[in-house]
Amino acid sequence: MTTLSDTGTATRGRVLGAAHVDRAQAATTPFDAPFQDLITDAAWGHVWSRDTITLRERSMMTIALLAGLGNDGELALHLRAIPNTGASRDDVIEALLHVAIYAGVPRANHAIKLAREIFAQADAEEDSA
Structure with missing residues (x-):
């Protein structure tokens, strides 16, 4: 069981x-x-x-909530997980646009900066593999 x-x-x-x-x-x-x-x-x-709901949808909600609350450590973890959930980078920016409107531009701005860093690191790792 x-x-x-x-x-x-x-x-x-x-x-x-x-x-x-x-x-x-x-x-x-x-x-x-x-x-x-x-x-x-x-x-x-x-x-x-x-x-x-799908893992993609849960991922997008989680990213938006973590960004809106300023939980950067958990946000980074979930940004790195998007390849496993079916969420895309386009999905992430859409979620963060909602954060800007409903939770505040500074929170979204910071989350976008974090996402850009994580995605650049992922791209660099992919290029070196």
Whole structure:
């Protein structure tokens, strides 16, 4: 029988990559294990694993929310994950245009700068491969 934790771990790996999940699990300590369990079960097992909307749509909403809230570390993680979700760079700019209107130009401006840096790094890595 598949548990919520199993589903969450699988979805998290599909979106963020198995290497990220492996690093997160390896770095888990007794102190933060309850938090890791919470995000694996709730965010990844329950919310991200629902089949009511696509991973692309969830990715765009997540990027917009993280940008609007100024959560740069998580935003960077989700920007790097777009190849795994089906979201495109065009989708990202559309989401960030909404951030500009509904959450503020400074938040969107900063998020666009971060996205440009991440995409340039991804392009450079692709060119060197």
